[in-house]
Amino acid sequence: MDSQQAPLRLAVLVSGSGSNLQALIDAIERQQLPEAEIALVISSRADAYGLQRALKHRIPTVYLPWNRSQRLEAEARTLALLRLFEIDLLVLAGFMRIFSPGFVDQFPRRIINLHPALLPDSGMGDTFVTSDGTTIPVFRGLHVLQHALDAGLKVTGSTVHYVIPELDAGPVLCRREVPIEPGDTEETLQKRVKQAEHRLIVEAVKKHYQERGRR
Ligand code: GRF
DSSP, X not given: OOTTSOOEEEEEEESSOOHHHHHHHHHHHTTSOTTEEEEEEEESSTTOHHHHHHHHTTOOEEEOOOOGGGHHHHHHHHHHXXXXXXXXXXXXXXXXXXXXXXXXXXXTTOEEEEESSOOOTTSOSSEEEOTXXXXXXXXXXXXXXXXXXXXXXXXXXXXXXEOOSSTTOSOEEEEEEEEOOTTOOHHHHHHHHHHHHHHHHHHHXXXXXXXXXXX
């Protein structure tokens, strides 16, 4: 870590279990991620377990009601919180809401998202070539694990990418492939994908830290 640069102040946004938030908390507490600190956790759901995880580690938490009609208000509140907590990087880790283009455009290369499928480097395009040379379709949006199973793929994975206004289409920071085993269900596959993600999300924050300022 470059001692000239202060740790990144992260806001982690969740809507559910928050196991990837936990992976970041653990890496920071074990001093495996000195490049970052979690300054704030925001949840779009009051009952998200991610909030409990944050509170247990004395991380400030905010629940922001966020259905479609509340988006502009929620974004305005998010903006105020990001300023108040002096956030450097927003990490969308299982955050089931979509920011408006106007919001995203204010934070070029400062929002990253974890997407449970393989995305091409530029983020754009409808196909991805896996490490063994197989071309597979790119799945964006929801239910992508089920789409991978339905397509009969042998490999899927997860990607961390920068957020741009187009959904799941921003430049890729890093990704990991995950094998699909015979007999996998959405549940068993999700478990394996999440295990990979818990390392991936830490790697992504490190990579962003190293690469920022070089652009
Ligand atoms: C992850 O699989 C992520 O790829 C997807 O939502 C899931 C969040 O899991 N966007 P968790 O809440 O971090 O356990």
